[in-house]
Amino acid sequence: MTKNINLTLKVWRQNRSRPKGGFEIYNAKDISTDMSFLEMLDVVNENLIVEKKEPIAFDHDCREGICGTCGAVVDGQAHGPQKETTLCQLHMRHFKNNETIVIEPWRARAFPVVKDLVVDRGALDEIIAAGGYISAKTGGPQDANNILIGKEIADEAFNAAACIGCGACVAACPNASAMLFVGAKISHLGLLPQGRPEAKKRVMSMVRAMDRLGFGNCSNETECEIQCPKAISIKNIARMNRDFVKASVS
Amino acid sequence: MLPDSKVPAGPLADKWDRHRFELKLVNPANRKKYDIIVVGTGLAGASAAASLGELGYNVKNFCIQDSPRRAHSIAAQGGINASKNYSNDGDSTWRLFYDTIKGGDFRAREANVYRLAQLSENIIDQCVAQGVPFARDYGGLLDNRSFGGAQVARTFYARGQTGQQLLLGAYSALMRQVSEGKVKLYARREMLDLVIVDGKARGIVVRNLITGELESYSAHAVVLATGGYGNAYFLSTNAMSSNVTAAFRAYRKGAFFANPSFTQIHPTCIPVHGLHQSKLTLMSESLRNDGRVWVPKEPGDKRVPEKIPESERDYYLERKYPSFGNLVPRDVASRNAKEQCDLGKGVGETGLAVYLDFAEAIKRDGKNVIEAKYGNLFEMYEKITGENPYVTPMKIYPAVHYTMGGLWVDYNLMTNVEGLFALGEANFSDHGANRLGASALMQGLADGYFIAPYTISGYLGSNTIKSIDTSHPAFDQSRKEISEQVSRFLSIQGKQTVNQFHRRLGKILWDYCGIAKDEAGLSKALGMIRDLRKEFYKDVYVPGEGADFNQSLENAGRVADFMELAELMVLDALNRKESCGCHLNTAYLTEENEPLRDDENFALVAAWEYTGEDKEPVFHKESLTFENVELTQRSYK
Ligand SMILES: Cc1cc2nc3c(=O)[nH]c(=O)nc-3n(C[C@H](O)[C@H](O)[C@H](O)COP(=O)(O)OP(=O)(O)OC[C@H]3O[C@@H](n4cnc5c(N)ncnc54)[C@H](O)[C@@H]3O)c2cc1C
Ligand code: FES
Numbered sequence: 001m002t003k004n005i006n007l008t009l010k011v012w013r014q015n016r017s018r019p020k021g022g023f024e025i026y027n028a029k030d031i032s033t034d035m036s037f038l039e040m041l042d043v044v045n046e047n048l049i050v051e052k053k054e055p056i057a058f059d060h061d062c063r064e065g066i067c068g069t070c071g072a073v074v075d076g077q078a079h080g081p082q083k084e085t086t087l088c089q090l091h092m093r094h095f096k097n098n099e100t101i102v103i104e105p106w107r108a109r110a111f112p113v114v115k116d117l118v119v120d121r122g123a124l125d126e127i128i129a130a131g132g133y134i135s136a137k138t139g140g141p142q143d144a145n146n147i148l149i150g151k152e153i154a155d156e157a158f159n160a161a162a163c164i165g166c167g168a169c170v171a172a173c174p175n176a177s178a179m180l181f182v183g184a185k186i187s188h189l190g191l192l193p194q195g196r197p198e199a200k201k202r203v204m205s206m207v208r209a210m211d212r213l214g215f216g217n218c219s220n221e222t223e224c225e226i227q228c229p230k231a232i233s234i235k236n237i238a239r240m241n242r243d244f245v246k247a248s249v250s
Numbered sequence: 251m252l253p254d255s256k257v258p259a260g261p262l263a264d265k266w267d268r269h270r271f272e273l274k275l276v277n278p279a280n281r282k283k284y285d286i287i288v289v290g291t292g293l294a295g296a297s298a299a300a301s302l303g304e305l306g307y308n309v310k311n312f313c314i315q316d317s318p319r320r321a322h323s324i325a326a327q328g329g330i331n332a333s334k335n336y337s338n339d340g341d342s343t344w345r346l347f348y349d350t351i352k353g354g355d356f357r358a359r360e361a362n363v364y365r366l367a368q369l370s371e372n373i374i375d376q377c378v379a380q381g382v383p384f385a386r387d388y389g390g391l392l393d394n395r396s397f398g399g400a401q402v403a404r405t406f407y408a409r410g411q412t413g414q415q416l417l418l419g420a421y422s423a424l425m426r427q428v429s430e431g432k433v434k435l436y437a438r439r440e441m442l443d444l445v446i447v448d449g450k451a452r453g454i455v456v457r458n459l460i461t462g463e464l465e466s467y468s469a470h471a472v473v474l475a476t477g478g479y480g481n482a483y484f485l486s487t488n489a490m491s492s493n494v495t496a497a498f499r500a501y502r503k504g505a506f507f508a509n510p511s512f513t514q515i516h517p518t519c520i521p522v523h524g525l526h527q528s529k530l531t532l533m534s535e536s537l538r539n540d541g542r543v544w545v546p547k548e549p550g551d552k553r554v555p556e557k558i559p560e561s562e563r564d565y566y567l568e569r570k571y572p573s574f575g576n577l578v579p580r581d582v583a584s585r586n587a588k589e590q591c592d593l594g595k596g597v598g599e600t601g602l603a604v605y606l607d608f609a610e611a612i613k614r615d616g617k618n619v620i621e622a623k624y625g626n627l628f629e630m631y632e633k634i635t636g637e638n639p640y641v642t643p644m645k646i647y648p649a650v651h652y653t654m655g656g657l658w659v660d661y662n663l664m665t666n667v668e669g670l671f672a673l674g675e676a677n678f679s680d681h682g683a684n685r686l687g688a689s690a691l692m693q694g695l696a697d698g699y700f701i702a703p704y705t706i707s708g709y710l711g712s713n714t715i716k717s718i719d720t721s722h723p724a725f726d727q728s729r730k731e732i733s734e735q736v737s738r739f740l741s742i743q744g745k746q747t748v749n750q751f752h753r754r755l756g757k758i759l760w761d762y763c764g765i766a767k768d769e770a771g772l773s774k775a776l777g778m779i780r781d782l783r784k785e786f787y788k789d790v791y792v793p794g795e796g797a798d799f800n801q802s803l804e805n806a807g808r809v810a811d812f813m814e815l816a817e818l819m820v821l822d823a824l825n826r827k828e829s830c831g832c833h834l835n836t837a838y839l840t841e842e843n844e845p846l847r848d849d850e851n852f853a854l855v856a857a858w859e860y861t862g863e864d865k866e867p868v869f870h871k872e873s874l875t876f877e878n879v880e881l882t883q884r885s886y887k
Contacts, residue, residue, distance in 0.1 A: 133422035148390030
């Protein structure tokens with residue numbers, strides 16, 4: 001049932017003229033429980049603009065939970081309290097009237113804040129550039145059905161490939177580790193026959209890039225898996241570690 | 251003057267081969283002397299940038315998002331077509347070509363569409379080689395499903411996330427070139443102008459969205475792969491940052507805009523639920539493979555769906571179109587949904603929805619099978635609406651989804667501005683007046699992987715393009731104009747937000763230039779849009795500063811362009827005195843209420859030329875000739 005609720009928001013504000021940043025309090029009145037979390041922020045922002053104040057900057061694009069652009073830590077949880085849900089797919093029916101909600105950006109050394117809730121996640125692209133691909137040139141591949149891939153393997157590769165690269169795993173991890181992100185890509189490509197030839201080189205270069213870019217190490221807190229909006233499994237980290245050890249000794 | 255479309259002579263099936271042979275090449279050692287700008291990192295842009303980089307050109311690749319992987323293509327759900335005939339159900343290049351040209355209601359070029367069908371098979375091979383995890387059967391072979399407007403199963407898919415997996419494939423190829431130094435990436439940049447020197451496209455000016463600085467980049471050729479403009483309607487299935495700005499500013503610099511009014515309204519979206527709504531969510535058309543569309547037979551029947559017995563339901567698509575049933579093309583399905591709601595048979599709180607029911611499929615195949623096919627879509631539906639589609643039928647309604655119109659291009663995908671190419675949804679080329687499902691992904695990748703690399707080489711190889719850099723005065727002039735526009739937005743200091751204007755613009759377009767149009771409504775819309783634009787420049791309030799990360803300012807520029815585009819869309823709709831595909835003018839209908847084409851006068855592409863602010867654009871026509879297919883009345887009965 002649709003109803004309207006009132007909320008208090010404690011939002012992290014930070015910009016280039018205020019490099020330290022801090023919380024500000026806003027009232028979000030008459031919020032329909034049918035709204036998404038980002039639509040709630042839209043309403044708050046429209047009101048701020050009408051009052052001639054600067055709206056809260058936040059990243060978003062598809063609003064369908066697939067592009068990985070949105071994300072904020074809501075009440076201590078990356079993407080908020082709903083399991084397997086991105087911030088844009090989180091709906092206000094999961095909040096109570098008169099609740100106070102704390103909203104912060106992803107916090108990690110490798111993700112500097114751009115403004116308010118917007119951070120720079122370019123480091124994730126750099127990790128992919130280090131080896132997160134199969135070197136298939138355009139043109140001339142063999143027929144797509146020439147190599148059979150069993151359904152189980154294809155499905156497992158797909159599960160890993162479903163990562164949206166939002167960075168929630170990094171934000172959720174006490175060590176700001178990117179191992180779930182990297183592990184997912186290692187699994188996706190390494191499980192497929194097309195990705196095997198480069199598997200060793202790939203794991204070595206991606207892990208090195210991850211270390212170089214200032215991401216932390218995994219200490220088995222499993223917060224990444226718990227807070228991942230796409231339920232990427234930490235088994236992928238185990239697979240990455242195995243591949244890494246194998247690649248290092250050979 | 252509209253240049254020649256450069257469609258090669260000879261039999262349809264040989265045109266592309268022959269053309270590729272005739273195109274000039276650039277010697278591998280010389281390629282590094284050429285810079286190419288690619289704007290956009292969606293399927294079209296990423297595949298083009300990666301392939302051009304691989305050939306040895308220096309590529310500069312731009313996008314609005316913080317990462318190239320987030321381009322709007324990522325959201326495509328249902329699948330990608332290819333005439334592999336793996337299903338052995340009679341598919342062929344010819345059939346894919348025919349379905350696509352017929353689906354587009356005979357308003358596309360035969361030669362372009364045939365080439366697209368030819369290349370479709372290579373795309374699947376390419377993507378599998380990159381590691382795209384398409385759905386497979388237990389034997390390890392690729393699986394297919396069918397999509398609207400086709401009677402064969404030729405659609406390849408990766409659960410409900412096909413666009414994501416294809417884009418990640420193209421993105422990985424792109425990142426490989428980035429690591430090899432052949433592509434340089436510029437994320438969070440918005441192209442705000444095209445720079446033309448001596449009649450040739452030679453560069454762009456972008457706004458750095460983090461610092462607000464205006465940056466200039468020069469090149470020997472410029473490629474726009476900047477997506478579609480469905481967001482002109484405010485509510486659409488497009489990502490929030492999808493816009494027309496890049497294409498529109500090229501239009502202002504002389505590139506012709508073709509068929510701007512050809513907008514596809516997708517039949518299966520989650521209905522609008524409130525005023526605060528920011529976008530509409532698509533429920534993939536693949537759902538129509540198993541879901542049955544119905545409304546109550548009696549207008550105003552407010553019972554919950556479970557309480558309405560079979561005999562009191564109208565499965566209107568199955569009834570009216572027995573051979574295609576629920577799989578009629580999108581324009582037909584959308585129009586019929588609106589018709590049922592106009593008759594008072596719409597369901598849900600607003601009466602603007604119809605049911606898409608899976609009860610029978612679940613009973614037949616079991617919940618597991620349905621879950622494996624559509625699990626993520628069902629989940630998304632439940633997240634948004636709070637209703638469980640395994641138990642109660644989905645409610646759906648049409649929403650703006652795709653724009654067939656775009657920059658006019660010739661067979662080489664070059665616009666009428668020399669050296670300016672347009673790929674993917676940003677061009678007008680292959681879908682005529684209506685796009686069939688699963689063919690946009692196919693087109694974007696065909697353009698980027700397999701067409702543009704040849705035709706751009708052909709252009710570079712056959713033209714002498716003198717060296718210039720960004721110190722050329724044309725760049726200063728562009729930067730000056732853009733900073734003036736930015737200052738103008740910030741200095742209006744009115745009372746209404748950019749979004750408020752955008753919402754109003756969207757409503758005008760939806761009401762008068764949407765599923766069904768008529769002359770009186772269109773004329774009225776023209777006046778309303780002009781007034782709205784005047785009001786915008788008097789009363790908009792854009793907060794913040796130009797030299798900062800400023801999302802309101804970004805949006806102001808996009809909405810300003812949408813307002814001008816909207817006028818062009820309405821003019822184009824007024825100009826086309828027929829109905830075809832998605833363009834339905836109620837004055838031109840067959841006896842059965844289907845769109846009535848006028849092939850004698852309107853088998854043409856309308857290409858519009860900009861002539862200045864507040865001046866009427868000039869109409870150019872490209873006549874379409876059909877040598878290989880017979881123009882029939884589309885029938886899906
Ligand atoms: C919800 C949804 C589902 C869909 N499902 C399917 C499907 O199942 N099958 C199918 O075939 N099609 C589908 N489509 C259509 C298809 O996804 C799109 O037509 C296609 O992805 C467009 O790709 P593109 O590369 O042309 O542009 P886009 O993917 O839109 O990319 C545009 C790029 O240009 C950049 N850009 C834009 N403007 C500027 C600027 N001014 N400056 C700098 N950069 C700019 C953007 O940052 C982005 O990188 C779907 C569409 C939607 C909305
Ligand atoms: S906005 Fe795309 S995942 Fe949330």
